[in-house]
Amino acid sequence: MIPSIPQPRxxxxxxxxxxxxxxxxxxLPLVVVAVFAFNDSQFPSLPWEGFTWNWFFGxxxxxxxxxxxxxxxxxxxxxxxxxxxxxxxxxxxxxxxAFLFNRYRFRGQGILYIFMLLPLVVPGIVLGISILVFSxxxxxxxxxxxxxxxxxxxxxxxxxxxxxxxFIATISTLVLGARLQxxxxxxxxxxxxxxxxxxxxxxxxxxxxLGPAMVGAFVVAFLMSFENFNTTLMLVGSDAPLTIAxxxxxxxxxxPLLNAVSLLLMLGSSCLALVMIAFQKRG
Amino acid sequence: xxxxxxxxxxxxxxxxTVAVDDVSFTVPAGSFFSILGPSGCGKTTIxxxxxxxxxxxxxxxxxxxxxxxxxxxxxxxxxxVFQHLALFPMMNIADNIGYGLRRAGVSKPEIEKKVExxxxxxxLPGIGARKVGELSGGQKQRVAIARCMVLEPEVLxxxxxxxxxxxxxxxRMKVELKALQAAFDTTFVYITHDxxxxxxxxxxxxxxxEGRFEQVGSGQDLYYxxxxxxxxxxxxxxxxxxxxxxxxxxxxxxxxxxxxxxxxGATHGRALSAGDRADVFVRPEAIRIAHSTEELAHxxxxxxxxxxxxxxNGAASRILVQDSAGxxxxxxxxxxxxxxxxxxxxxxxxxxxxxxxGNCFAAEGS
Amino acid sequence: xxxxxKLGLILLLTPLLLWLSLLIFIPHVDMFLVSLRERVGVxxxxxxxxxxxxxxNEPLYLHTFLRTAVMSILATMITLLIAFPVSYYIAxxxxxxxxxxxxxxxxxxxxxxxxxxxxxxxxxxxxxxLISNLLxxxxxxxxxxxxxxxxxxxxxxxxxxxxxxxxxxxxxxxESLPDEVIEAGYDLGGNGLSVLREIVIPHAAxxxxxxxxxxxxxxxxxYLTPTMLGGKDSLxxxxxxxxxxxxxxxxxxxxxxxxxxxxxxxxxxxxxxKLTGQSLEKTMG
Numbered sequence: 001m002i003p004s005i006p007q008p009r010x011x012x013x014x015x016x017x018x019x020x021x022x023x024x025x026x027x028l029p030l031v032v033v034a035v036f037a038f039n040d041s042q043f044p045s046l047p048w049e050g051f052t053w054n055w056f057f058g059x060x061x062x063x064x065x066x067x068x069x070x071x072x073x074x075x076x077x078x079x080x081x082x083x084x085x086x087x088x089x090x091x092x093x094x095x096x097x098a099f100l101f102n103r104y105r106f107r108g109q110g111i112l113y114i115f116m117l118l119p120l121v122v123p124g125i126v127l128g129i130s131i132l133v134f135s136x137x138x139x140x141x142x143x144x145x146x147x148x149x150x151x152x153x154x155x156x157x158x159x160x161x162x163x164x165x166x167f168i169a170t171i172s173t174l175v176l177g178a179r180l181q182x183x184x185x186x187x188x189x190x191x192x193x194x195x196x197x198x199x200x201x202x203x204x205x206x207x208x209x210l211g212p213a214m215v216g217a218f219v220v221a222f223l224m225s226f227e228n229f230n231t232t233l234m235l236v237g238s239d240a241p242l243t244i245a246x247x248x249x250x251x252x253x254x255x256p257l258l259n260a261v262s263l264l265l266m267l268g269s270s271c272l273a274l275v276m277i278a279f280q281k282r283g
Numbered sequence: 284x285x286x287x288x289x290x291x292x293x294x295x296x297x298x299x300t301v302a303v304d305d306v307s308f309t310v311p312a313g314s315f316f317s318i319l320g321p322s323g324c325g326k327t328t329i330x331x332x333x334x335x336x337x338x339x340x341x342x343x344x345x346x347x348x349x350x351x352x353x354x355x356x357x358x359x360x361x362x363x364v365f366q367h368l369a370l371f372p373m374m375n376i377a378d379n380i381g382y383g384l385r386r387a388g389v390s391k392p393e394i395e396k397k398v399e400x401x402x403x404x405x406x407l408p409g410i411g412a413r414k415v416g417e418l419s420g421g422q423k424q425r426v427a428i429a430r431c432m433v434l435e436p437e438v439l440x441x442x443x444x445x446x447x448x449x450x451x452x453x454x455r456m457k458v459e460l461k462a463l464q465a466a467f468d469t470t471f472v473y474i475t476h477d478x479x480x481x482x483x484x485x486x487x488x489x490x491x492x493e494g495r496f497e498q499v500g501s502g503q504d505l506y507y508x509x510x511x512x513x514x515x516x517x518x519x520x521x522x523x524x525x526x527x528x529x530x531x532x533x534x535x536x537x538x539x540x541x542x543x544x545x546x547x548g549a550t551h552g553r554a555l556s557a558g559d560r561a562d563v564f565v566r567p568e569a570i571r572i573a574h575s576t577e578e579l580a581h582x583x584x585x586x587x588x589x590x591x592x593x594x595x596n597g598a599a600s601r602i603l604v605q606d607s608a609g610x611x612x613x614x615x616x617x618x619x620x621x622x623x624x625x626x627x628x629x630x631x632x633x634x635x636x637x638x639x640x641g642n643c644f645a646a647e648g649s
Numbered sequence: 650x651x652x653x654x655k656l657g658l659i660l661l662l663t664p665l666l667l668w669l670s671l672l673i674f675i676p677h678v679d680m681f682l683v684s685l686r687e688r689v690g691v692x693x694x695x696x697x698x699x700x701x702x703x704x705x706n707e708p709l710y711l712h713t714f715l716r717t718a719v720m721s722i723l724a725t726m727i728t729l730l731i732a733f734p735v736s737y738y739i740a741x742x743x744x745x746x747x748x749x750x751x752x753x754x755x756x757x758x759x760x761x762x763x764x765x766x767x768x769x770x771x772x773x774x775x776x777x778x779l780i781s782n783l784l785x786x787x788x789x790x791x792x793x794x795x796x797x798x799x800x801x802x803x804x805x806x807x808x809x810x811x812x813x814x815x816x817x818x819x820x821x822x823x824e825s826l827p828d829e830v831i832e833a834g835y836d837l838g839g840n841g842l843s844v845l846r847e848i849v850i851p852h853a854a855x856x857x858x859x860x861x862x863x864x865x866x867x868x869x870x871x872y873l874t875p876t877m878l879g880g881k882d883s884l885x886x887x888x889x890x891x892x893x894x895x896x897x898x899x900x901x902x903x904x905x906x907x908x909x910x911x912x913x914x915x916x917x918x919x920x921x922x923k924l925t926g927q928s929l930e931k932t933m934g
Contacts, residue, residue, distance in 0.1 A: 002741050002742065002828050002831050002832070003742060003744070004331070004336035004337065004828065004832060005336065005355075005356065005831070005832070005835055006335070006338065006355055006356075015734070015738065015742075018734060018735075019734070019735055019738045019751075022731065022735045023751075023754060025809070026754070026755065026757075026758055026809075026812065027754075027757075027758075028769070028773065029758075029766055029768075029769025029770050029772075029773060029809070030757075030758055030761065030765070030766070030769055032769050032772050032773055032779060033765055033768055033769040033772065036772060043777070044772055045772060045775065045777040045778055045779075046777065046778075046779065046782045092664075093664045093665070093668055096660075096661045096664050096665065097661070097664070097665050099661055100658070100661035100662060100665060104654075104657075104658050104661070106658060106662075110930075112665070112669075113930060114929055114930065115669055115673075115674075116665065116669065117929055117930065118673065119673055120863075120866075121862065121866055121914065121915065121918050121929075122673075122677075122911060122914070123866060123869060123870025123887070123910055123911065123914055124870050125870050125872055125887050125890060125891070125907070125910075126680075126870065126890075126907045126908075126910055126911045127673075129680065129890065129894055129903060129904065129907045130676035130677045130679065130680040130907065131672060131676050132894070133676065133679055133680045133683050133900060133904055134675060134676035134679040134680070135676075137679060137683075162672060163672075165668075165672070166668070166672035166673060169668055198653075223760060226762070227761070227762040227763060227764075229762070229763060229764060229872070229873050230870060230871075230872055230873075230887075233872065233891070234891075234894065234895075242762075243762055243763075243764050246762075246764055247764060247873070250764070250768065250771075250877065254768070254771070258768060259768075262761070262762075262764075262765040262768060265761055265762060265765055266760070266761045266765065269760035269761055270757075270760060272760075273756075273760050334832075334836055335835075335836075336832055355835075356832070356835045356836055357835040357836070357837075357838050357839055357840055358838075361836075362836055362837060363832075363833070363836045365829045365832070365833055366829065367827065367829055369827065369829040369830045369832065369833035370833075371830060371833070371834070371847075371848055372830075372852070373847075373848065373851035373852055374847070374851075382834070382837050382839070382847070383837035383838045383839075386837060386838035386839050386840075386843060387838055430837065431836075431837070434837065434838065
């Protein structure tokens, strides 16, 4: 059970075998996706027709690579734009929430904290439709009352950003709150003792301490937004983020182009994750 | 009748390092045996081998005359009080104490009875329904012991269980542990790096260093008749001088210290001869302090020095004396009889001790 | 000083309240109100339970709902069974570098989109896929085998997608169990099974509960995996919601479905917390 308890050899061998099998299960789909990005064929499946870079750099039909496929490139841009907005919003609000729950005691705080957690236990698709229903009602109401057409309240990127933000904010609040919890308040007191006022103390001591956690929360928010499907699906308008664009293509049948995009996604998120780990280590 | 525990040529290697090096010892039934040593000396390794959590590289372990080398830890007739006690936080006190009995398939009413008895025995009746977190440090200690004792083990192993307690409680628990051992009449094997714990509680103590036993004996043996320089330095406090031996006759010897003082000491039968490098150990309480040389006339070692500092600590007060040759500070007990209350920093004092108190060992590495 | 503190409180409270009220609370209340509307003419509505009655009276809807719930519970249990030994291995058996490397390896698949993961399984499972080819190569099958578009494929996808959310809380709680406590269990006569039952599992309970809650939620609300791996007849409740909203424009019925999904997930989460005596703050925070 632990290394210091003697076990029959066969048991520990079987256990190790199980763990290896698990990691194969975990890795297989990703490896397969990556490998078939280089298949010189119209289909991401066997037989293997030889190695090619065309699904990345090809510029002629029928093999138009990722870097020449306008619609995919635009979808990547859209996703990145949405993700940056969502991350900024989430980290800002998360920071404010973390301070609120850590530094203040007020009536109804416990209830509010539970409320703050709820978006995590609401299915993403329900979050999406509730925001869709509400915003449409407001938009219709505005039109009826003042003949104002508020484009932002119709399905589109604004709603996508708000929808993703509505639950990613909880996650960044938790990440930042956990870090703030570990902060030694006496450091702030020391700063004030040395002549800083409260706000300066927070700015010069507490915020730098939270720095790595803020980077972490930003990266997590970025990745979650980039990957989000359920909420986005219900709120998307004509500009489709990458996951939706890929989903639409996948429904029509897949080419190794999708493998190539996927591989780029994997590389991109791995880089981001590495950045985050590097920052965490420094903190 | 067999001894409760017997270790024969026990050796354990981790890669190239030898954690326990050919250690043999026996622990008679009903005794309190301690293994005392600095951290990393291999005492925890011995303990874990006896409990069955580590396999010896070679050697054998007998309990009541039967080898337990091939017995898994859950079947060995020894139980262990862990360093951090390892009480099960997911169970209440009664379930903790009854855990081993449930494993042994004892009937429910029987378990209840035994748990109650055990709680009475450790002086905590009626706390069975409480949670682990609600107990104080000393209470947890006693529960951890009771949890093992209900199983009536042949040997109880204790792995520095007092380490986590604060000083006052530790002092009290020393006395309490000794009393519990007498009450349960079970063999205790206790490991610690704290000499006072070992000295106060044990019938016999093994001093361990770098994987080997340096000396096994009673507290008095270790304190007054250390076999090795390590024991002399590790058990109790001692002033230590290094130098070269000038003359040996019978049990007496003379050594010239590196700072040039001629010093008399005793070899206690150890083979030393003129020209050898050696260390002399003298306990602070063996050194007498006086205002004039005449009072010390009967001592064969006399030094004049200046008081460097006074370390007041009640009955254990000491002074540090700097000798005139400037060869370092000498720690000397300061009697609190009032005779030396006038001493202050810089006062000149005479100190002296008998050569028989100067324990001499061959220098390490020679 | 007091007024300064009050100002700070108000400043920090504002974004929280705006977020929770405008994006969470009011939209859900509104969705509930919409679900109670019945269309009686062009732009005319009355309050009724018609949408909920439709749900009850239409066997397909009810069946899909129950099927989604049962499959999600099943997926949660399978995920737990697969993840527990692995988490235990990472937390208590692997040491030092291996330990952190294995933990990191568990996280890797979840840095990429769920879409990519599902796509990977499609490549593996479809008729012309890798596994089908492998079976033919080994002589275990005569012709191409279609392994997509059935419940097993959905299950594989759900379990795979949720794995991380089970492994992480399990590893975290198991890691906090000192080796000493496990050793004490053995020292007092316990064997592997009884130590597991009486010490390891009770200790890991908070991790098990939070893992199960998240996995159940994610499975219940999943749209991508059942659609891609289960095909046309996958009958997942989220697909009904999607089609009512986007295809049929019957928002009233769609809202009712959404509310039912929310109700089911809340009920099971609440029940699981009550059953194990945990609280949402502790399991999530």
